[in-house]
Amino acid sequence: MAGEDLAPYSQSELAARIALLEAEIARVEKHRQAAAAHRDAAEALFGAKE
Numbered sequence: 096m097a098g099e100d101l102a103p104y105s106q107s108e109l110a111a112r113i114a115l116l117e118a119e120i121a122r123v124e125k126h127r128q129a130a131a132a133h134r135d136a137a138e139a140l141f142g143a144k145e
Contacts, residue, residue, distance in 0.1 A: 101109065138144070 104112065
């Protein structure tokens with residue numbers, strides 16, 4: 096996907112692609128936040144890993 100030639104895509108196809116990428120970014124960010132919360136809870140219970 097990265098570096099792909101976007102010239103063949105129409106405006107609506109580009110808009111749809113942007114929407115899909117934004118949804119994927121939101122999904123990954125939500126997972127990252129959950130992982131950080133899990134790590135923080137583990138560190139609170141067991142202490143920070145050094």
